[in-house]
Amino acid sequence: MVFRELASATRTVRRFNESASVALEDLLEIIGTASLAPCASNLQRLRYSIITGERERDQVFQGLGWAGYLSDWQGPGEGERPRAYIVISSPAGEDRSFTGIDTGIAAAYIVLAARNKGLGCCILLSFSRERVAEIACTPDLRPELVIAIGYPGEEVILDNYTGSIKYYRDSAGRHHVPKIPLAELIVKET
Numbered sequence: 001m002v003f004r005e006l007a008s009a010t011r012t013v014r015r016f017n018e019s020a021s022v023a024l025e026d027l028l029e030i031i032g033t034a035s036l037a038p039c040a041s042n043l044q045r046l047r048y049s050i051i052t053g054e055r056e057r058d059q060v061f062q063g064l065g066w067a068g069y070l071s072d073w074q075g076p077g078e079g080e081r082p083r084a085y086i087v088i089s090s091p092a093g094e095d096r097s098f099t100g101i102d103t104g105i106a107a108a109y110i111v112l113a114a115r116n117k118g119l120g121c122c123i124l125l126s127f128s129r130e131r132v133a134e135i136a137c138t139p140d141l142r143p144e145l146v147i148a149i150g151y152p153g154e155e156v157i158l159d160n161y162t163g164s165i166k167y168y169r170d171s172a173g174r175h176h177v178p179k180i181p182l183a184e185l186i187v188k189e190t
């Protein structure tokens with residue numbers, strides 16, 4: 001896939017094929033790709049946890065907040081939950097000036113690398129820090145972001161923007177994501 005196609009295909013997935021497991025080697029390769037991401041002062045402070053165990057997955061899942069705009073949907077049901085999570089953490093108690101930026105860039109590498117392997121992801125900032133820290137972190141680490149991973153179990157369609165940025169599902173259950181056109185994003189060209 002050329003990069004533009006990969007970027008277009010890398011949509012947030014929230015319903016997965018839970019019967020398809022995710023290979024540990026794939027998760028390691030995806031995190032290996034994230035380890036190549038740029039980061040402030042090349043400090044490389046971020047750390048990664050892989051959660052695939054059934055009990056641990058269930059514990060992480062209980063603390064997640066899914067799809068704020070889909071108010072009548074409570075998140076993936078049994079059979080459509082993620083088969084793995086990657087948790088990105090940073091050192092607790094250290095200067096956090098660039099942590100959010102570094103975390104976001106690493107997460108972008110992860111979702112692109114995962115899509116390149118046919119996997120789907122949902123980046124989640126809405127999660128229970130206590131619950132995730134207990135399962136995924138050592139005491140010196142603070143969880144920054146949870147990335148749910150699995151083989152996609154839903155169709156996601158990029159939509160032309162018609163005044164609302166809210167994603168929605170159509171009557172066939174397909175998820176639509178409106179994106180603002182380039183012409184509206186460029187503010188200056190000198």
Ligand SMILES: Cc1cc2nc3c(=O)[nH]c(=O)nc-3n(C[C@H](O)[C@H](O)[C@H](O)COP(=O)(O)O)c2cc1C
Pocket residue numbers: 010011012013014065066067068122123124125126127156167177
């Ligand atoms: C920093 C960040 C935090 C996010 N947190 C959540 C979240 O807590 N729950 C959720 O369901 N989706 C979350 N998302 C996914 C966004 O809702 C999604 O990226 C957006 O709707 C656009 O869809 P797309 O990724 O297919 O372009 C998050 C995405 C980012 C980048």
